[in-house]
Amino acid sequence: MVAVIDVQDISKSFKIHHERNQSLKERLLHPRTGSTEVFHALNNISFTVGQGETVGIVGHNGSGKSTLLKCICGVLKPTSGEIRLRGSLAALLELGAGFQTELSGRDNVYLYGAMLGFSKNMVDAIFDEVVDFSEIEQFIDTQVKFYSSGMYVRLAFAVAVNVDPDILVVDEVLAVGDERFQAKCVDRIQRFREEGRTILFVTHNADQVRALCDRAVVLESGDMIADGATQDSLRIFREHLMQDAVAHDSAQLLGTITIDSVTTPEGSFDIKSGSGLHLDAAVTSQTAYSGSFVIELFTRGGLLVSRSDAQGSPVNLLPGRNVIGIDLAQVPLLDGIYDLNVGVLDHHANTVIAWSEKAASIQVTYDGREGGIVELGASIRQQ
Amino acid sequence: MNEAPLVGQQHRSLDDTPVRVVSARPTLSTRLKTLWSRRELLIGLVWSDIRIKYKNSTLGIFWSMLSPAFTLGVYFLVFSVFLRNGIPNFVIYLFSGLVVWNMFQNSINTATGVIVDRAALVKKVSFPREILALSNVGAAVVYFVVQLVVLIIFVAALGHAPAWRFLLILPISFLSLYFFTSALAMVMSAINVYLRDMKHLMEVLLQLWFWLTPVVYSYENSIAPHLSRRGLTIIYFLNPITLIVVTFQRVFYVGTVVKSTVAPYAKINILPTWSFDRFLELNLALFAVTVVLFLIAEAIFGRLEGNFESEL
């Protein structure tokens, strides 16, 4: 298998300027004001990706995932080291593509294609497919400045996946757009995999990594702490989370608290939009512990709907089995399935002590007219 | 990877595709090669620039001709009726210099701010960043061509013959203009990332620069004697635009010594009386210099671009 992406000893540091003014006058008058600090965002990262592999990059916020992807795409220049690439590359870095907002969607498709290094003929050949995929036929000749952010991302994604790249690089973009479009994107990435193309995929959603990737690289404060099979890497990632907790809290808490189950009194997780929900979390603790309890609700597409620790009010765990009641006064969500993560946090250091990913899936039914994920209860009238 | 996929055709093998290297500091020749390989993007950006300028206007390029034609008409009226300075066909003299100057000034004025203006793009898509500055120069070249056409039509309408032989030098002169303008545009666009008011400073400097270039006055007629007496001619010609402007004037205006239209029998030295060979020689030398300047600018840009992300 030939190496398509070969990252060799990449480091990247940023200069961070404190209180410096970018005007000529300021710089001439006060050349020494402000201090410059060097921040090491990536330290000596090396790994290779073979043709046909789908590799996930996981890590906390700020661990350097986006920076690494940007170096690979050539948006950022590494401070040292080298990256060797084979074949054409299409990238989707965070939101959007830097479209020229004054131009129409059509012009932007061509321009963006050219930016990615594809010729006009190649874009001609796939133009209809791009428009089709993006689902914005009616607006393709409208200036991009009138697009919603969803339309914008759809168009950018449609170009990137249709230009026939050898390597596709995706950075957390799947968090935008509606659920159906996300599913379509995931499908397309699956097809790319099956065709034996190379994909580099960054997401905070462990499930997406599990579903799509053969391998995962774990970053932690700019260091690569794991590179291996997805399951192994994700385990190391989680363990690291735990170790952090141990390091911060001298007590040997690791493994002493487990979240056994999350249930409802009715036994069903189906609710009507707008109604309330009571959940019981069964937690087993070996020691008495006071921490805070956190719940997170995600859409299936991996978009965080809400994270809450109930204003940090502490839960006092007793040795043995504890039941913690969670009351959601009302769930103003629209139709869909929402995944619930729950965890116990050390409320001083804010580190995770116990965590249960996808502890429950809540099915919400909604029969109103609003679209999206949350009901705003909008009323519209003429003044 | 061992088992054959069930659906979809297999993507092409990359075993024989060449390797691209992303490194901290690519060499100048790598940079130039990359730049050349992305010329299609340059063309795309130039057209999008022009489209944005004339968006929603069906008359499009027609407007871009009308405006210089109108300017020319006004100058014609002013200089042949109201402000008669005695120089016959002064409008042709003026416009042949102005065509060159406009290309230079438009390029620098638009390119200086371009990287800052397009920060969103620079932070998201990978392409040689200097292409942004070069695309502004490219758009200015398109307007330059349009203005040149207007000038040629005007020259023909007045029944004024250009200096046919000197026409040969024009492409060399134009290339010098292109390389010099591109070099300055690239460097300024990069400096402006670090010093944001470079843009305003440049606008002022260009005003001054304009008066150091013989566009609205005749170098031979007004300052040449003073300069040569003090041995300063060389300093004046250090401004690369000067030779280019003078060459364009020599081609389109032709006359070096002309009869005044106001004072009978008076002669006016309007352009240098250099021979064809002298013009060719000077232009070739300038061309070589501007190519070197372009390479230096590319290298400077490469140095400065390494830190864009911390400034944008």
Ligand SMILES: Nc1ncnc2c1ncn2[C@@H]1O[C@H](COP(=O)(O)OP(=O)(O)O)[C@@H](O)[C@H]1O
């Ligand atoms: N242009 C920049 N200038 C300074 N610091 C930056 C810049 N871009 C990213 N960083 C810093 O580098 C670190 C890694 O960022 P990033 O790669 O975006 O992380 P991730 O994508 O894993 O959340 C962060 O601490 C961020 O603040």
Ligand SMILES: [Mg+2]
């Ligand atoms: Mg990121």
